[in-house]
Amino acid sequence: MDEYVIEKVTKHLFGTWRLQRDWASPLNIVGGEGAYLIDSKGRRYLDFSSQLVCVNLGYGNRRIIEAVKRQLDELAYLGPGYATQIRAEAVEALANVLPNKLSKFVFSSSGSEANEDAIKIARAFKYPKYKILARYWSYHGNTAGAISLTGDPRRNVVEMHTSMGGVVRIPDPYCYRCPFGEMGCDECGRACLEYIDYILRNEGHVAAIFLETITGTNGVIVPPKDFYPRLRKLADEYGVLLIFDEVMSGWGRTGSWFAFEHWGVVPDIMTTAKGATSSYVPIGITAVDVEVADYFSERFLPVGHTFAYHLLAMAAMKAAIEEYKSGGYIENARRVGEYLGKRLRELMDKHPSIGDVRGMGLFWGVELVKNRETKEPFNTREDKIMGRKLMTQKVARKMLEHGVLLPMAWISNFVIAPPLVVTEEDIDLGVEALDKALKIADEAVEG
Numbered sequence: 001m002d003e004y005v006i007e008k009v010t011k012h013l014f015g016t017w018r019l020q021r022d023w024a025s026p027l028n029i030v031g032g033e034g035a036y037l038i039d040s041k042g043r044r045y046l047d048f049s050s051q052l053v054c055v056n057l058g059y060g061n062r063r064i065i066e067a068v069k070r071q072l073d074e075l076a077y078l079g080p081g082y083a084t085q086i087r088a089e090a091v092e093a094l095a096n097v098l099p100n101k102l103s104k105f106v107f108s109s110s111g112s113e114a115n116e117d118a119i120k121i122a123r124a125f126k127y128p129k130y131k132i133l134a135r136y137w138s139y140h141g142n143t144a145g146a147i148s149l150t151g152d153p154r155r156n157v158v159e160m161h162t163s164m165g166g167v168v169r170i171p172d173p174y175c176y177r178c179p180f181g182e183m184g185c186d187e188c189g190r191a192c193l194e195y196i197d198y199i200l201r202n203e204g205h206v207a208a209i210f211l212e213t214i215t216g217t218n219g220v221i222v223p224p225k226d227f228y229p230r231l232r233k234l235a236d237e238y239g240v241l242l243i244f245d246e247v248m249s250g251w252g253r254t255g256s257w258f259a260f261e262h263w264g265v266v267p268d269i270m271t272t273a274k275g276a277t278s279s280y281v282p283i284g285i286t287a288v289d290v291e292v293a294d295y296f297s298e299r300f301l302p303v304g305h306t307f308a309y310h311l312l313a314m315a316a317m318k319a320a321i322e323e324y325k326s327g328g329y330i331e332n333a334r335r336v337g338e339y340l341g342k343r344l345r346e347l348m349d350k351h352p353s354i355g356d357v358r359g360m361g362l363f364w365g366v367e368l369v370k371n372r373e374t375k376e377p378f379n380t381r382e383d384k385i386m387g388r389k390l391m392t393q394k395v396a397r398k399m400l401e402h403g404v405l406l407p408m409a410w411i412s413n414f415v416i417a418p419p420l421v422v423t424e425e426d427i428d429l430g431v432e433a434l435d436k437a438l439k440i441a442d443e444a445v446e447g
């Protein structure tokens with residue numbers, strides 16, 4: 001049975017973001033329960049990254065499953081131009097968990113599309129301003145606009161044929177690898193913000209600043225405390241929109257509904273996806289400030305999708321929001337997340353191959369290095385594109401033998417982000433698997 005499944009899947013489907021020869025023997029998964037997935041041999045695996053940081057409420061959530069089934073029985077699809085009960089209830093629920101000003105929405109089917117819609121809305125609103133500031137350590141999706149905003153190497157392999165113009169790079173508040181040299185985060189006067197100020201003053205035609213509130217795949221980069229309040233001020237001063245991509249960092253992941261709440265700063269547009277339905281049904285959301293939205297009451301809105309406001313997505317999102325509200329998941333992300341952070345930091349004392357540990361809630365990055373002194377990584381962006389074996393992948397493969405799945409192993413970083421249902425015992429299982437598997441990396445440490 002395994003042979004049939006794996007042969008057909010790898011024969012007919014592309015493996016994503018990889019050389020195709022490297023997708024030879026995927027696990028044959030037959031089910032899931034809570035934070036665990038089960039393979040065809042009945043083996044259980046702790047999902048230590050909620051797949052692509054998206055199954056926030058875990059597997060087999062009855063409330064979402066029943067809601068989607070009910071909606072399927074009632075009506076599965078209707079074009080975006082109609083009013084229905086489930087649409088009304090779902091968007092009311094969404095508006096209630098967002099700040100008041102973010103109460104006009106476009107829905108789509110993915111984070112990439114949500115970002116495309118945000119780009120178009122921002123540019124139309126700010127026309128003729130069109131430039132968008134974005135970071136090097138970022139991922140915003142695989143469609144033309146979203147991949148052009150992206151700073152990681154997934155952009156480099158396509159930019160010569162699909163690039164969207166008008167993207168200006170700004171420095172990252174990446175304190176472990178500060179682009180301005182070895183400054184301690186506390187002493188630093190925020191050279192990155194000063195440089196953004198300089199760009200805003202001199203660039204011209206800037207419509208928006210587009211950022212993952214907390215950079216996800218590229219290493220869970222949490223900006224310092226004053227970064228967003230000061231960036232919000234700069235955006236207001238120069239009259240540009242502030243857009244937060246909460247595709248990964250939203251939905252309880254960091255111990256609050258959305259990550260921007262930690263900084264007390266509200267964006268003009270927020271995009272999200274993934275955890276909105278806990279990934280039971282595809283979804284993308286672009287939430288827009290009512291003042292920006294008002295602009296389109298007398299002007300054409302250049303946005304729409306066949307699957308906008310899909311009824312199954314609406315039913316799944318409404319049920320997911322009820323579940324987030326009543327199930328204690330966000331509090332659990334805070335409480336168990338603190339424990340996860342403590343356990344990961346303890347690993348640093350033991351493993352010279354760990355360069356940095358950072359994160360909040362149930363959203364943590366572990367960055368591997370060949371040399372702690374020089375911070376030289378085991379692998380480069382080019383290694384990923386060339387299909388060279390990455391140290392993070394070797395470690396993740398070893399963890400599998402200990403019953404832990406960690407698919408979010410990107411170049412030199414792990415994203416550790418289990419479903420928000422996890423307990424401290426689950427965390428122990430995951431951290432102990434990482435502890436054992438890191439022997440491979442420790443043995444390759446130099447210096």
Ligand SMILES: Cc1ncc(COP(=O)(O)O)c(C=O)c1O
Binds near residue numbers: 139216245246249
């Ligand atoms: C921060 C961020 N934005 C956008 C996307 C793109 O979302 P999707 O894969 O649903 O198109 C992702 C996907 O991982 C992401 O992490």
